[in-house]
Structure formats: structure tokens, C-alpha cells
Amino acid sequence: xxxxxxxxxxxxxxxxxxxxxxxxxxxxxxxxxxxxxxxxxxxxxxxxxxxxxxxxxxxxxxxxxxxxxxxxxxxxxxxxxxxxxxxxxxxxxxxxxxxxxxxxxxxxxxxxxxxxxxxxxxxxxxxxxxxxxxxxxxxxxxxxxxxxxxxxxxxxxxxxxxxxxxxxxxxxxxxxxxxxxxxxxxxxxxxxxxxxxxxxxxxxxxxxxxxxxxxxxxxxxxxxxxxxxxxxxxxxxxxxxxxxxxxxxxxxxxxxxxxxxxxxxxxxxxxxxxxxxxxxxxxxxxxxxxxxxxxxxxxxxxxxxxxxxxxxxxxxxxxxxxxxxxxxxxxxxxxxxxxxxxxxxxxxxxxxxxxxxxxxxxxxxxxxxxxxxxxxxxxxxxxx
Ligand code: PLP
Numbered sequence: 001x002x003x004x005x006x007x008x009x010x011x012x013x014x015x016x017x018x019x020x021x022x023x024x025x026x027x028x029x030x031x032x033x034x035x036x037x038x039x040x041x042x043x044x045x046x047x048x049x050x051x052x053x054x055x056x057x058x059x060x061x062x063x064x065x066x067x068x069x070x071x072x073x074x075x076x077x078x079x080x081x082x083x084x085x086x087x088x089x090x091x092x093x094x095x096x097x098x099x100x101x102x103x104x105x106x107x108x109x110x111x112x113x114x115x116x117x118x119x120x121x122x123x124x125x126x127x128x129x130x131x132x133x134x135x136x137x138x139x140x141x142x143x144x145x146x147x148x149x150x151x152x153x154x155x156x157x158x159x160x161x162x163x164x165x166x167x168x169x170x171x172x173x174x175x176x177x178x179x180x181x182x183x184x185x186x187x188x189x190x191x192x193x194x195x196x197x198x199x200x201x202x203x204x205x206x207x208x209x210x211x212x213x214x215x216x217x218x219x220x221x222x223x224x225x226x227x228x229x230x231x232x233x234x235x236x237x238x239x240x241x242x243x244x245x246x247x248x249x250x251x252x253x254x255x256x257x258x259x260x261x262x263x264x265x266x267x268x269x270x271x272x273x274x275x276x277x278x279x280x281x282x283x284x285x286x287x288x289x290x291x292x293x294x295x296x297x298x299x300x301x302x303x304x305x306x307x308x309x310x311x312x313x314x315x316x317x318x319x320x321x322x323x324x325x326x327x328x329x330x331x332x333x334x335x336x337x338x339x340x341x342x343x344x345x346x347x348x349x350x351x352x353x354x355x356x357x358x359x360x361x362x363x364x365x366x367x368x369x370x371x372x373x374x375x376x377x378x379x380x381x382x383x384x
Contacts, residue, residue, distance in 0.1 A: 011130040014123055015350025019334055023344045031373040033361040034344040036172060036317065038235040040290075042276070043283035046234060049275030053268040061263060065255035066093025066243070067270045073277045074243055082204065082214040082226075092244045092254045093265050093273075096237075097202040097229030100244035102128050104225040105164070106257055107250055108196040109134040113163040115198075116154060120319075120351030120358070122172045122200070135161070138352050147176050147310060147319075151189055164196040165189070167215060170203040173351050173360035174319045175312025177210040180217075187218040195223065202229040202242070205284055207314035208292050222247030232316070233284055234276045241265060241273040291316045294363040294370055301371055305378040316363040319348075323357035325380070330357055341376040 016034055023030045041047070065071065071088040078086050094100040101124065109115055111133035117125040119138030126136040137157055141147045154165070167186055169178040178186075190197040199215045216224040229242040246254045258264065295311075298318055302309050308321035326333035334347040346362075348355025363370065 005133070007131045007133045011127050012123070014127075015331055016123070016346045018331070019338060019344050019346065022335055022338055026338070026342070028342055030338065031343045031365075031369045031376070033365050033370060033373045034346045036362050036364060037237050038232060038287060038316075038364050039366065040235040040283075040287055042234055042236050042239070042272070043279070045279040046236065046272050046276045050239070050268045050272035053271040058267045058271055060267065062265075062267045062270065063255075064258040064264055065089075066091070066265065067267065067274070070270050070274045070277075073274055077277055078245060082201070082212075082216070084214055084216040084219070086245050087248070089251045089255075090245050090248060092246065092251075092258060093270060094227075094242045094244055094258075095262050095265050096231060096240045097200065097227050097242035098124055098128070099262065100227035100229070100242045101125070101198070101200060102131070103244050103254060103257055103261065104196075104198045104227060104246075105129060105132055105134060106261070107246070107254055108164050108198070108225070110163075112161060114159060114161045115164040115166060116157055116162065117166045118149070118168055118171065119353065120173055120348060120355040121166075121168060123350055125166055125168075125200075126352075134163075137162075138354065139165075140354050141171070141174060141176075142354055147171075147174050148178060148182060149186065151185060154189060158193055162193060162195060164198055166198045166200065168200040170207055170212065170312075170314025172203065172315050173317050173346065173348075173355070174310060175315050175317045176310065177207055177212065177313040179210075180213045183213055183215040184218040187215050187224065190223050191221055197224045199224060199226045201226055203232055203315040204228060205233040206288055206291060206316060208295065208312070210313040212314065216245065219247075222249060225250075230273050230276060234273075235287065236269075236272070236276065239266075239269040239272055241269050291363050294365075294367050297367060298361070298363065298370055298374060301374050305374065307374070307378060312363070318361045318363060320359050320361060320377075321357065322359055322377075325377075326357060330355070330359060334359065337377065337380055341380050343373045343376045345373070345377070
């Protein structure tokens, strides 16, 4: 057989998939807290816009960087809700947030370049870097540093191959949110080392008490690219629409790359995204309220059961400390939990080696399932 690229060989397998595959093999029902997907459907006006677009013949190619009306609406949204100005030409519509991240890394990284990524962090960050033969280097987010990046730790990771730092707020899997002063410090760190700062803000609409801040607000030198998504905000995961903002000098090349990567994003899905932005936002508020109530219920129960955890300030995940509970690697313990208690969780090491002993539970699950799942985790702990 002809040879596969090094990027493919070096790409790790998803640790969440391992749990998913094991859960599918069981015949009994499983409580699923492992997947980060809203259980909601998109609001009716979003579905209607998609249906109408098919009926009206929006089935042809559209511009590489997205439908002009959508790019216009996105530049207005970014100014109003994210607080930084972008021209429509700086907004590139992508096939979900994940393709926005791939586009950004393709623009800013060559083979062998290093990108600093959070550990623990969403597994796709490292996967995308590997795919383009760049080298992901984890920076620690742990109890010792308050689960926030520390500049001295970042400084120690800089080499002459470092080209980018990726920042994710609100964080998947931690549920933490970074404040304005930290984000400004991170942009200045990128200035000092002449790096791209890639900001993943796919959960920008899902913060609880904390304010969501975009690091692009502090960008003076044109080094911040920001990835967003419709998936979580509007429960549109399967429609696959996201977007990337880039500095003006990179805009033309970013649009050009879309030709090679996807040609253009599915036109009816883009029209559905336009309806989502322009239409009523009540549904977004209701979903955010649901996640907040689930968070509060989960926090009370975890506290009652004496299970240490981080109180999430955004996204829809709880990061639970199982170091006193799990005997052995958390990935193996999660498989035992599944077999013995029929609860699927995402083991912390699926997000990097810094997740050893921890697990991520999804607040997007049915509330009854979430609470029952937590009780069963505690039962497993007590049965030892
Ligand atoms: N970034 C983070 C941190 C995520 O958790 C996800 C999805 O889980 C994404 C980006 C991308 O989502 P999508 O490609 O569905 O827009």
C-alpha cells in the first residue's frame, strides 16, 4: 500500500470515542454524560429558513468565504456581542467551528511549527495540529495554577519554532472563563514572541455569571484569529456552520484556502444561520437558563456527595476530581464505571495528560440522567 502521512499516524485516537464505542456495545440503557451536544432542536424559524432555502433553489455554489448577507450579519454580531470591529471581508464562514480552527492553523502554521494548546483542552486542537504536521505543545491548566494559563509557564514553553498560542474561553472541558486582564496579558505575550493567537470562542453565548471577553479586543498588531460556531449557541450541531475572523491582510488568503478545503459551506445551512442571527434570541436564552439550572442542581448534589469539582462559569461541562475515587488510570476506571453502573463519562485524559484523575460530565444531558449519573458515580466510589 502507498504510505500514509506522518500527521495521520501521529494523530491520537479520541478517548471519548473509546467510551462511546463501548457504550454502543451494551444492550442495557446507558446514562450518557460523555458527549457535548445540546439535546435541544434548533428554533422553528431556523428550520423553516433551511426548508425554504431548498424550496427556493439555494442549491448552488456560493462564494468561498460565505454568503455576503451572512458575513455582514456576523460582522454586526461580533461588534455588538464580542466587542471588536471587523469588516465583513474579515469573516470567513466555515463548516462548523472545527473547520474554522483548521483554517486558522492552516493559515498560520507550517510543518514542524509549534502551537501551544491548553492541557486539558478539546482533543481536536491537537488532532488538527497533527493533521497539518505542526507540533502541539500542551500548557498546563491545573489546580495549582487555578486552571488558568500562567505567563511564566507559557514563557518556559517558547522555542524558536513556536508560532501560535491557542486560547479557549469558555473552556471545554473545564467550564472556566478567562477575564479581560488575563486575556490582555496573553495578547501581549503573543506580541512579545510574534505569535498568532487563535481564540476558540465556540461557547461565547454560554456564560453564567461571568462576562465573556474576546481577546481580539486587545489586538493592536493583527495577530488574533477568532473561531466561533452556531453549533452550541443555536443547537445547530448537525448543520455545520461556524466562522473565523482574521486580520485584514489575511482575509483574501483565508477566503482562497476555503476553495481548497470545502469550496463553500452548505448554502441552506448558511441561510439557516442567517435566520438564527436575525431572528428572535429567546430560544438561546432559554437554553442558557436550562444549562445554568442543570449546573446548579449538579453543584448541589456533588457538594452533598463530597465530590470535588470546579464550579463552571461557562460552556456546559463540569470538571470533576476523581483522584480519590479512581484506582488506576481514569480511562480504565471510566470503562469500569460504564460496565458496572451504566454511566458514560469523558475521562480527563481524553483532553490531555493533565486530565489524569479527572472527568468531564456534560450539563447538556437530560437533568434526571445527569443527577442519577452523579449518584451512580458516588455509588461506585462507596462500593470500594
Ligand atoms: N471548540 C470547542 C472547544 C468545542 O467544544 C467544539 C465542539 O464540541 C468546537 C470548537 C467545534 O464545534 P463545531 O465544529 O460543531 O462548531
